[in-house]
Structures are given as C-alpha cells and as structure tokens.
Amino acid sequence: MHFRNSLSGILLSLSAITASAGELQVLFTDNDGNPIKDAVIEIINPQFEIPPDWDYTGVMDQVDEEFVNNVLIVVAGSHVSFPNSDDIQHHVYSFSDNNTFELPLYAGNTADPVLFPEPGVTVVGCNIHDWMLGYIYVGKSHMMARSDDYGVSTIRNLEPGEYTFTVWHERARRNEQSSEHVVTVQASGTTVHPIQLNPGRDRRIRRAPTGSGSAY
Amino acid sequence: MQFSSFRTRLICYMAVLLILVLGAVFISVDRSAYSNTRNTIDANLLTGREVLRTVLGERENSFKSLLISLSRDFGFREAYNKVKKERDYATVLSAIENLLDLRAQDADLMMVVDYDYLMVADTSRFNPPETDFPWPELLEAPEETEDLSLSTFVIYREEAYQVVLVPILIPIVDGWLLMAQRLDTEYVQSIKNIITADVSILTRSENDTGKVLASTLTDLQRGYLELLPPSSGVEQSMMQTLGEDDFVSLPVLLENLSGIDLQVYIQQSLTEALQPYRALETRLALLFTIGMAISLVVAMFLGTSVTSPVLKLAGTVRKIESGDYDTPILSDRRDEIGQLEKSVGNMARGLAEKEKVRDLLGKVVSPEIADELMKQNVALGGESRQVTILFSDIRNFTNLCEGRQPEAILNMLNEYLSEVSAAIEASKGVVDKFIGDAVMALFGAPLSYANDVENALNAALLMQEKVTYLNLKNEQKGHPLMTTGIGIHTGNVVAGNLGSANRLNYTVIGDSVNLASRLEALTKEYGVGIMVSEDARNAAGEYTYRELDKVRVKGRDKPVRIYELCGKNGELNPEKLAVINDFETALASYRNRDFSHARIKLMHLLQKEPNCRLYKLFLDRIEQYSAMPPDENWDTVFTFTSK
Numbered sequence: 001m002h003f004r005n006s007l008s009g010i011l012l013s014l015s016a017i018t019a020s021a022g023e024l025q026v027l028f029t030d031n032d033g034n035p036i037k038d039a040v041i042e043i044i045n046p047q048f049e050i051p052p053d054w055d056y057t058g059v060m061d062q063v064d065e066e067f068v069n070n071v072l073i074v075v076a077g078s079h080v081s082f083p084n085s086d087d088i089q090h091h092v093y094s095f096s097d098n099n100t101f102e103l104p105l106y107a108g109n110t111a112d113p114v115l116f117p118e119p120g121v122t123v124v125g126c127n128i129h130d131w132m133l134g135y136i137y138v139g140k141s142h143m144m145a146r147s148d149d150y151g152v153s154t155i156r157n158l159e160p161g162e163y164t165f166t167v168w169h170e171r172a173r174r175n176e177q178s179s180e181h182v183v184t185v186q187a188s189g190t191t192v193h194p195i196q197l198n199p200g201r202d203r204r205i206r207r208a209p210t211g212s213g214s215a216y
Numbered sequence: 217m218q219f220s221s222f223r224t225r226l227i228c229y230m231a232v233l234l235i236l237v238l239g240a241v242f243i244s245v246d247r248s249a250y251s252n253t254r255n256t257i258d259a260n261l262l263t264g265r266e267v268l269r270t271v272l273g274e275r276e277n278s279f280k281s282l283l284i285s286l287s288r289d290f291g292f293r294e295a296y297n298k299v300k301k302e303r304d305y306a307t308v309l310s311a312i313e314n315l316l317d318l319r320a321q322d323a324d325l326m327m328v329v330d331y332d333y334l335m336v337a338d339t340s341r342f343n344p345p346e347t348d349f350p351w352p353e354l355l356e357a358p359e360e361t362e363d364l365s366l367s368t369f370v371i372y373r374e375e376a377y378q379v380v381l382v383p384i385l386i387p388i389v390d391g392w393l394l395m396a397q398r399l400d401t402e403y404v405q406s407i408k409n410i411i412t413a414d415v416s417i418l419t420r421s422e423n424d425t426g427k428v429l430a431s432t433l434t435d436l437q438r439g440y441l442e443l444l445p446p447s448s449g450v451e452q453s454m455m456q457t458l459g460e461d462d463f464v465s466l467p468v469l470l471e472n473l474s475g476i477d478l479q480v481y482i483q484q485s486l487t488e489a490l491q492p493y494r495a496l497e498t499r500l501a502l503l504f505t506i507g508m509a510i511s512l513v514v515a516m517f518l519g520t521s522v523t524s525p526v527l528k529l530a531g532t533v534r535k536i537e538s539g540d541y542d543t544p545i546l547s548d549r550r551d552e553i554g555q556l557e558k559s560v561g562n563m564a565r566g567l568a569e570k571e572k573v574r575d576l577l578g579k580v581v582s583p584e585i586a587d588e589l590m591k592q593n594v595a596l597g598g599e600s601r602q603v604t605i606l607f608s609d610i611r612n613f614t615n616l617c618e619g620r621q622p623e624a625i626l627n628m629l630n631e632y633l634s635e636v637s638a639a640i641e642a643s644k645g646v647v648d649k650f651i652g653d654a655v656m657a658l659f660g661a662p663l664s665y666a667n668d669v670e671n672a673l674n675a676a677l678l679m680q681e682k683v684t685y686l687n688l689k690n691e692q693k694g695h696p697l698m699t700t701g702i703g704i705h706t707g708n709v710v711a712g713n714l715g716s717a718n719r720l721n722y723t724v725i726g727d728s729v730n731l732a733s734r735l736e737a738l739t740k741e742y743g744v745g746i747m748v749s750e751d752a753r754n755a756a757g758e759y760t761y762r763e764l765d766k767v768r769v770k771g772r773d774k775p776v777r778i779y780e781l782c783g784k785n786g787e788l789n790p791e792k793l794a795v796i797n798d799f800e801t802a803l804a805s806y807r808n809r810d811f812s813h814a815r816i817k818l819m820h821l822l823q824k825e826p827n828c829r830l831y832k833l834f835l836d837r838i839e840q841y842s843a844m845p846p847d848e849n850w851d852t853v854f855t856f857t858s859k
Contacts, residue, residue: 091290095297095386125387127290133387170388203389206362 021157022185027194028151028169035151036169036197038071038135043143043155044180045164050075050142057113059083060124060134062090065207067124067134071170073144079113080136082124091127098122098138121168131207135170160187171199222526223519230515231508238504245500249493254464257484258453261466264411264482265451268468271407272378276367279323279380279395284363286315287393293386296328300336300391305345309337312393325377327394328384329355336391342373354381355392357473364389368473375400376417376429376478401430408432414463414483416441419476426479433458433483447479461487525553529560536560541568587662598712598725604659604672604704604752605729606645607736608636608679611699613653628695629653635682636700643675644668648723654736661711661724669706669755673781676702676746703736704781705749727772734769735778738856742780743829750777758785762796763803764830768855775853780830795821802834807852809845811838 024043028036058080061068065086074080082092084107092103092111098120103111105128116122116138124134137144145153162184168177176197185191286292292311299307312326316339327343328336333352335343343350351370365382379396383389397403404415416431418441426442433441437458444456447467456465468480525547535543545561547554610616610632617625633655637647640657644665648656657675660668679702687697707728713720735747742764753761761779768775782788782796802817815838822831837854 093290093293093387095293097301123386123388125385127288127293130288130385130387203364203383205364205383205385 022160022187023190024155024158024163024165024183024185025190025192026145026147026153026165026167026181026183027192028147028153028167029194029196031196031198035147035149036199037147037149037151039147039151039153039167039169039172039195039197040071040073040137041145041153041155041165041167041181042137042139042141043163043165044140046161048141048143054142057081058136060136061085062092062126062132065090065126065129065132067132070134071137071146072134073137073139073146074116075142075144076119076138076140077115077117078138079115081109081113082111083109084111088128090129090132092124093127094122094124094136096120096122099136129207131205133170133204137168158185160185167195167197169197169199171202172197173200221519221523223516223523226519226522227512227515230511234504234508234511238508242497242500242504245493246497249490249496253486253489253493257464257486257489258466260411260413261453261464261482261484264407264413264415265466265468267411268407268415268480268482271410272470275322275378275397276380279397280363280365280367280382282315282323283380283382283393283395284365287382287384293384296384296391297386300330303345305337309339312337313339322397323395324398325372325379325394325396327396328391329394330391331389340373351379351474353475354379354473366473367471369399369470369476369478370396370474371419371429371476371478372396374429376419399430401432404430404432411482412484414481414485416481416483418442418446418479418481420446437461437463441481446477447481455486456481456483461485463487522553525549525557529553529557532564533560536564536567539571541565541571598710598714600708601661601664601711602668602706603661603664603709603711603724603728604668604706604755605709605724605732606640606655606657606659606672606675607703607732608655608657608676609701609736610653611701611740616696616698628690632683632686632698635686636679639678639682640675643671643678645671645675649721656723656729656733658711658724660706661709662722667756669704669752670758672704672706672752673746673748673756673759676704676781677783680745700745701736701739702746703732703734703739703748704746704752705732705735706752706755707731707749730771731769731776734772734856738767738769738778741829741856742778742833744780746781748779748781750779753777753779759783760785760788760793760796763800765803766853768853770856770858775851795824799830806834806838809841809850811842814838815842 024041026039026041028039030036054075056075056078058072058074058078059082060070060072060080061083063085065088068085072080082090082103084090087107089105089107090103091105094101098118099114099116099122101114103114116136119138119140122136122138124136126132137146143155145155147153162182164180164182166177166180181193181195183191183193295311296308299305308328312328316323316326326337326339327349328338329349330336333349333355335345335347335349337345349355350372354366354368354370357366357368363382365380367378367380370377370379376399377396378399379394381392381394384391384393399417404417407415414432416433416438417429418426418431419429421427426444426446428438428442431438431441440458441456447454447465449467449469451467451469453464453466456463462485463483464486465481465483468482470478470480472478529545532543532545541564543564545557545564547557547561549557632653633650636655640647640655643659644663645657645659646662648658650656657672659665659672659675665671679700683698683700690697705728707726709724709726709728711724712722714723714725715721731749735749739745739747744762744764747764748761753759760782762782764778764780766775766777782792788796798817798821802814802821805811805814805817815835818831818835818838822828822835825831
C-alpha cells in the first residue's frame, strides 16, 4: 500500500521532468516497504557551484507547540529564523556540534535569525516543550533534497553522469548516515535509486496531553 | 466392651463421653482458630501488598519527578552537553553526588549513561566512565512511557534495587539519568514496621537455589526460605514452612524490565499468630483435664455411692438367701437405693416371717405338707388321688400311763413320736397327724412317688425297728415296753385342705383311710405288728406276707383280705417261712370247712408259739364252728361289728 503510494509519487515526479537534464529520485522505504518521510540526500561529488542568487535564508515556524516542517534543509551560511506563532513563549536551543545556539524565551518574531555557518545537522529543541524537535540540515551545497510523504527525494536538472550522495534521516543508523551512495544519472528521464533504511526507535517524548494546543 | 463393675462402666462411659465432647470442642476451637487466623493473615498480607506497591509507586514517582526536574533544567542540559563533550565526567559525578546528598534519605545510587549506553558517572564508583552500562537491556525496553522514563528492579552488587531512569533530552535523547534505592534489610524492615508482616526479597543463584537479598526473617528462616522452590508466579497466598515456623506467604509480582528473577514475599508467621490460640488451647486442655478429673472423681463417687450400698445390699441379700434374716438393713437414704434397701429389708422381714411360719408349720405338719401349703394358695378343697395310708398306735397306751407322771408320759410319747416320725419321713412319707399316741402317715400325698406302697411298708418295718430300739432303751431305764400296731392300705382318697376358711388342715379322707385305720385296730385282734390290705400287698411284691383272714370291717360291706407283713423277701429264716406256710395251710383247711385239720395245724403252731394270739383266735372260731357249723353259704369272711 505504502509502496504503491511511493510509486505514484514517482510517476507524479516524472511528469515534471525537463527534457534537457536528468533527474535523480531516491526512494526511501523501511524494512516493511513503508515510505520514509523527511529523509535528506545531498550530492557530495561532484561539487557544485552554488548559484549566485541562492537564497541563504530559512524559516522554521512554531505553531501549536510544534516546529512546522521540522526538517529544514539549508545551505551552510544560511540564516534561519524561528518565528513563534504561538501565544506563549518558546525557548529554542541547540547543543549540536556544528551550530550551538540559544534563543531564550521569546514570542512572535522577536528572535534574530540564527546563522548556520557549518554543514551538518543541527537538532533544535524547546527548553519549555521537550517534545518539540526540529532538524536543520545544513548542506555544503544546494544539491539536496528531502523526501516527501511518499518517501521520494528528488534532485532535478542533473547532467548525465555519476554522482555520489549521502543520506540523513533523524532515525537512521549511524552507519546508514555515514555511508555514501553512488548513482549514475541518465541523460534524460528519471534515475530512481531505492534505499531501504532501518530506522531506529523514535525516541522522543510525547507532548503532555494537557498542552494548550491540539492533542498530538 | 463388657465391664462387670457398674462403677467401672460409669467411669468409662463418662470418660468416653467427656473425651468425645471435649475433643469435639477442642477440634472445633482449633479449626476455627486456624481458619480465622489464616483469613486474618491473608487479609493482612493483601493489605501489606498494596502498601508495598504504594510505597514503591510513591518512591518511583518521587525519583522520577526529581530526575525529570533535573534533566529538563536548561542549565543541566547545557552543563551535561558541555562536560560530556569535554569528557569532564568528574563534574557530572559531582553534580549527581550533590543531588544524591540532598536526597540521601531516599536514594542510594545515581548514574548517568550516555546515548551509546556507556557510563558517564556512577555514585557507587564501581562503573568508571565510558564503561558499559550494567543494564543496557533496560534502555532497549520495547515499552516506553510518554516521558521515556522507566522504572524497574535490578540486582546490583548482590542487592536488589528499585531503579528509575529518565532520558536526558538535548533535545533528543542523549543519555539517561538513573536513580535507585537499595531494597536491603533496612528497607524491608521499614516496610515491615508499616504492614506488620515480614518481607523477603529473593533471587535465584547460579546453582538455581534461592538467594535471599533482603529479609526481615531470622538467618535460620532465610536459610529455609532459600531451599524452597520459587513461587508459581501467581499472587496467591501459600504456606511456607521455615524451620519450626509455618508462614503464610503472599508472592508480590513486581514489574520487572530487567528480566532478573526477583521474588518478593510478604510473610506472616502462622505459628506466631496462632500462639494466643495455642495458649487458649493449653488453657482449654488444662480445663479439660481438670474437668475430666473432676468428672471422673464425681463418676467414681457416684459409682461408689451406688455400688457400695448395692454391694452391701447384695451381701445382705446373699445372707438372706442363705437363710440369715437377722442382718439389719439400716438406711436413711431417700433415693432409689434407699427405696431398694427398704424393700429388701421388708422382703427380709417377710421372708423371716414366712420362714418362721414354715418352721412352725413344719412342726405342726410334715415339711412336705408345709411346703405344699406354702407354695400355693391355701384354699379349701381337694383332689382324688392314690394314697397309701399308714396308721400306727401303741397297744394299751392307757395301761402304760397308769401310775406315771404326765411329764414322763409326755416325754416318752414325744420320744416315740419323734422316732416314728423320723422313720416315716426317712421313707418319704409324711405325718398327717398325731392322734394321741396314734400316728397317721401318708405316702403319695402331697408328694407322690412311683413306689409309695413300698415306702409305706419300709416305713412300717423301720418303725418297728425304732420301737425295738426304744424298748431296749426303756428297758434299761425301767420304763414299760411298748408294742405297736400298724395298719396299711392303699387306695383312692380325697387329698386337700380340710377345715374352715380360717383354720384348715391338709389331710386325706375317704374309705381307704377308714380301712387303714380298721386294719391298725385289727392288729391287736390278730396279734400281729403290721397288717396290710390286699390292695397294698398286691402293689408291693418284694415282701413276704402271711395271709391272716378275709374280713368285713365295720362300716365297709366289701370284704378284704388282710395280711401280716413279715419282712422283705429273703430276710426271713426258713423256720419262720415254714410257720407262715403252716398257718396258710391251716387257713386253707379252715376255709374248706376242714376244721379238724385246721385245728391240728394250729395246735402244732401254738405249741411252737404258745402266746400267739392269731392261732388262739382261729382255734376259738374253729371251736365255735365245730359246735355250730356255719351254713352252706359260708363265705369264710369274718365280719367285725366294732371298730
């Protein structure tokens, strides 16, 4: 069932391809064939020039005591803002090695955007609401993609050739995150590369049932 | 079982009854005590289990709250992140030791574990940093709570611990905080203080025997507990025998994520709980023993109070039975025994009186008649029966009395009558009455024998011997000699009580009596000692008789042959037999009217016995008949016209 959804996702993606370039679609499934959402791929070889007009900003909103689009991909050097759309304050922080920061209690858009200069994954949390988890994937280049609800990560406009990419997912095993995948992208059409992950346990605490927002 | 003694029987019955009743009471009390105690203990253990669970639950919540507060503190998160990155484990250890000191009264152990299940800090200092966490399986536990905390029990350094783990979130799980309490003997003792039941915690050792980790039991009881098989995994009370004590034990199943074999029992000594009942039972047993002793003494007393007078009475009755009626029966009792004693006394007096009457009667009448009178209702009337009647008389008694003192006569007569009475009674006859010097005796009434006639003849012969003996004595004393005449006849008479309603006499009456009396009278006429009738002679063949005559006595038309009883067959000498034969020859001649031949014979006989009155009698008749011969119809019967 999930696999079928994944296939239909692929077909939808295929309909959008351009005629002059190839497209890489990585399909993430778990051991049971279920699509895995929010898995990120990043091409590390060859290296790409970042377009001069690339937007080096990102937004991770907070609504109903949750991070909206809690897996955000940005290029290193981007500024990410953490607007607070709730009517209570949040205390956003990260102890991640690449980007440690803290946005003490604030409301609305009063917090300054945070610069993420180093590539890597920054785990973002709220000191008030422990169940709030966000991931900022800071890539070396813009050749990144995040899997959609069908488990498909798509990178378009690729010249035909061999590409090496890495994989990240919040629950992926260490070996899975450190391994590199090589794929040959065809001149036209979509090159589909399935990857099966074995996600670890979703070790997060569940939000308190008496929270002010809707029940999780 | 048979007991000859009433007292023994009473005691045994009383003892058996008491044992049954008291035994039933004892068993009932024992079972009730056991049941009640067991129920009370079961209820207590159930309460204890809930208390234990509550205490553990509260401790869990307390630890969890503390750990969550710590782990969610931003400062701690920051510090943890920092020192971990810097591998400054000592600072983490210091931080948790500081916290532990604040909570020293509750928690015994704290640990910090990182995401990779490696130790960061350990207040017990037995697990250095970066070594493996002792219980990684706990962190892999499939079931997670909402806050990712978990609570379980572990065995650490041979002691049981209740542990609580909460994650360190920065903001994802990056490690765990562990807080634990040692469930040692001090702890179970504190539980015991609350629930008043023993608590034991066991595990299985490597050799599969039990190992007590903590217990409020004695060392000895722990040893026994370790030998018992593990509980079945059901929270149901059961019996555990620990040495001399029986315990009711309730297994408590604790949620246990570590997979260790941890058995927790709440126990209460049944033996101890039953002690008040045992004391009661001891008192009961004492009371029962006293009650039994008192009852047995009372039974013995009662038995004695019954048997003693009864035995005494039995002795008295035996004396009465043997004829001693003089034993006094003195009793002032008013109960049944007293009534019995009085009745026996009355009976003895009645018997004494009866015996007195019997004695008196025996002196007045013969013992047999006395018995006959005593044993049945004395009433007028009689029965017809065959009786042999003996009449005896002293010849010329009146002449003997002449010139003698009445007392001397009476003495002589009494002596005579005593002897002849003895002779009669010795021959199974009874003296019917004394008529002056005459004696009337009966054979066949009131008791009859097959040989009554022979008895009468024997009595007559014996009487003659007695008289001979008396005459020998009298001759020495110079007293006159006595000659007796005895008449015997057997025939039908009427036997019974004769007289008036107030005064009666057992006797026989009838023609046969008269004939016997006539025969006695005729003995003088014929000069013989014993005269018997033809009927008596025919009934007793073993004797030698001499026919005397055929007579018609006064008052009796029918003639009767009369005989002299000469003795028993074989006792007479040939001369006497020859004499008898000669006389009978003479008598035959006489009856054939051959008077001359009869006279010659009689004269010869008279020559031998000059004083024989019989011969003279017939010689006189022959003289008369010779002078005046009888007519042709002479029937040879001699008719007596006087008594």
